Amino acid sequence: MARYFDKHIRVKQYQKGDLVLKKVDTTGRRASVGKLNPNWEGPFVVKDVLKSGGTTSRM
Numbered sequence: 080m081a082r083y084f085d086k087h088i089r090v091k092q093y094q095k096g097d098l099v100l101k102k103v104d105t106t107g108r109r110a111s112v113g114k115l116n117p118n119w120e121g122p123f124v125v126k127d128v129l130k131s132g133g134t135t136s137r138m
Contacts, residue, residue, distance in 0.1 A: 093125050101119065103120055
């Protein structure tokens, strides 16, 4: 089953200068705001691409 799902994963390579959005965690929201709050933060600019595949971003 794992091989089937792993076969369909698309790897995204980010480049320096790309704009990305960050998903807002539901635990970080206040209950008084409600469900109409945006699900994404950003856009953020990728300023460095790390060898391990991670990135660092700035606002």
